[in-house]
Amino acid sequence: MTCYQRRLTEAPTPPAPFSKLWDAVNKYGTRECRLFRGEHIRRHFPIERELLSAYLSTCRNSGYQRANSQLREYSRALAVTEYRFSATMDDEDIRQLSDQFARKCERAYSKRAIRGDFDGAIEAAKIEVEAQGIEWPADVKQGDSPETARGKQAAAAARAQTPTWWRRKLRVVCGRKVEAVLRDSGAVCSRRAPYLSDWAHRRWLCSQTRNAGLLANLDAVNQDGDIVPLEQCVEASVSNPVNRRHELMTRIGGWEALANAMDLKGLFLTLTCPSAYHAILSQSGQVNPNYNGSTPAEAQQYLCGVWARIRAAWKRAGIKSFGLRVCEPHHDGTPHFHFVLFFSPEHIEPAWEIFQKHALTEDGNEHGAHKHRAVRVDADPTKGSATGYIAKYISKNIDGYGFSTDELGDESGIPPDQNAGRIRAWASLWGIRQFQQIGSCSVTVWRELRKLSEPLDGVDQALAEQLRSAADHGHWAEFVELMGGEHGPFASRNQQAMRALLFIKEKPGQYGEDITHIVGVALRQAAREIAIRTRFTEWMIVPRGAQPCALNLAERSPPPWTCVNNCTPSETSTRQ
Template structure:
């Protein structure tokens, strides 16, 4: 493994030299060293772009100033303390996460050195710092306050204020200590541009927040996201992501996502679960049997879309296909030429998707006020430069159709709706005639394109559909964008739970729960939706709901608790119908790792 990594490093250095060498030969040794230092942290594609622009400047002063300014702007995409991690390998990110978690763990174990520096830095003018008793230099450090201040000042612990007399308990002292540690660890996390876990009575406890901050997995997830998005932002800034260069997502982000998937597969294949009946499966086998499998995920989405369409035909509802795009200030490049868009304001895909979400929230609120109840699906996909746009397949009552279109158009054009081309391109409606084609067929290609690309030829720009699907997957992962969402209808979680039951409910042949189970088992989304109360019934009024219960260790009899906060873990155990519980998960499973 070490030898393999050394080969990769050597290959990267050679490739970097090939990029830099033609340019370094044109400058003196001082400028060459300056260029090498400034460009080292960045990918070869970004190095090439910077050098190409820099060496087109009039003189060496303008050239060096451009390199300095550009690399400074790129470095600011990451917080100062991790600016050196641009395009860092997974191994380097893991090492940094481990280093930070160990630092936090040391503060948790022994906070006194930090407490001393905190007291020194926050002391008031004329105030002295003393050690409690004569325990030596490692004793607890406390500021020397006056007796009246010490007795009368209230303290705040985990959001609650206590008087001094109430703090003189072992419990209060422990919470005071924990609060100090939490504040120090939070400040440390903030110094890396990370948001520390928030505490509250209902969710994260103070102890749970500290546990997160001393766990390298917490740091690793956030550093991965930070570095991945910084890499992608850099590629977008240099207009590398467009129809003419690296479509949908940058090549380096796509490669990293493929590598991540391979690591995940390797991890799943090396871990097994075994139940109390002796059945043993690898996590990879289990993963291939649920919606983590692209084929199953795709088939389920198509099945549900087809079910909605069949239901709409029976109810006499209209089908409408809608496409909504962002204002031009969110678009980095033009689609036909790939040239930079002068109206772009530096906004990134996650900000563009947040804009679309906000406009959709406004539209939904107006739907509710006017009793408009569409149902169907929403698909989010990237345009050529990574800017998201939404496709929606909705079914709606005929008399509500015009109102729905008017509301969606209003909010789609609410911001910058007067810019050139907005009325024609930002919001598009297609009323689907069932005599000319299937409504599901309209959304089918978007579902396939955004999952695995199997069965499609090429995209709009002539790219292979399978490679396109890989890039779209990398894009969605990088920006944390939810690609598919069901609008209206019954719960898909109950549907999946019912499909776990392969045999008829004993003695309940004609009951509702058996009819619903039969519909789910036969992939009949239309019948399932009707039996579950139709399209508009609120979830709380549906006849069948999920049943949750505590997870119990069958060996010790203990209730399992969450790792961080120590709360009881509630897991799906079955279904609830007519106040009766139907257990669908009969076995208790434990995880084991394959021996190496």
């Protein structure tokens, strides 16, 4: 018996904390209805209050028969493994269930693999995975050779037999199942819980605490015996919200300075989903009668599709731009996009016409579509800078820095730091990328060069040192100019002066796949590339307080050059 099943057996009927809600609900329907309600709501007791509130609201508006049907639909949507478990189970239950699924896949795979039936073994494991609503993790492409495809299938089968892989997948599946039901029931809105449910927010906070506890018990150690607490490594990276905000503001400030020097014009654009993608009406807080049942992840797919068509149309029309896209949620969790983009002046109007056309392709004649679905604001230096405009959205979606509740002007009405935490939890739950650079130069190269604090030795190209110096001093505008050359900020990746340098590790990964690792950058020349290493230390993660064996890496030669990086070994920087 799992923890979930044990707590289900021990759960009181009706639970005391919500006795008033139970009393109100039990005024409706027959004795059989009361038994039905008790069975289904008790099965999903972590969200008992939300289910009771939704049931009561439906009873009052549409009658108890409709409320019973709706509760049955919710219970079916929350089911995991044919009603035996609820998606509201806690992490301990997910761990136990992951072990069961991994063993089940292992038995199904081994039963056929032992007879030499590789294809049958793969199919058996695939059936077990997809039965739980999880996509089979083999990314087999049309152009893959039979050997490559077989390797990908084998790696997918290895994943399906690993409890840790199941654990990650079940956390996502369960979280999204519950959140979709709560969003449909009206529990996610500015009047109740903005952006995501309180259940999902508590779950995210627990995961943050769990991860912090894990980091606090791990160290990173290198071949020289240096030991660094792992939480310090995280704090120094862009995983730290403060560092992420600083980097984004540096980049947008550099773009604006570059745009001013080139006489480019800034344009602020907003792209919003049709009303059918919104679960809750913003004014009344009632369930949207035209709601199509889409989740925030599906709404994000819609927005990305529209944006892809806009960019394709711009490319065909010869319109180039660069800037930043911010994705944030409406009060009910439906995403929308904000852009700050820079164009040549003659491209402003054609770009807007294309943007508006594609934004209004679906349900473009609905009420308010022309006002809300595609919004344009022209940058006006007399009213403020582009950096100042986008700073609000960057801060609001990362840590709420620099705003009070009133200044933020947010519909949630909660403090900015807590508001930002809920937005980050929302993005984590639905797998939504909050910030995306549009065009311009590689930020990966920028980050790699910032690892080099000393001038480059042994490189005969002054451009390499100029790029390193610009990155080291945080001069994004200068870095973009140098990277783009004659093409400037509009340079494509193949036109940029540098690219990230990759190599394939000698030892395959846990699932038998090749592991590609960044070791530096490559400076492009007419007939060759000059490789510059930015990473000279190899690290391993060990439990804190352990005495790890010294990594025997000091005498090893630099990582082998492969077809992945296609660089000339003789030009490799060998700084140690």
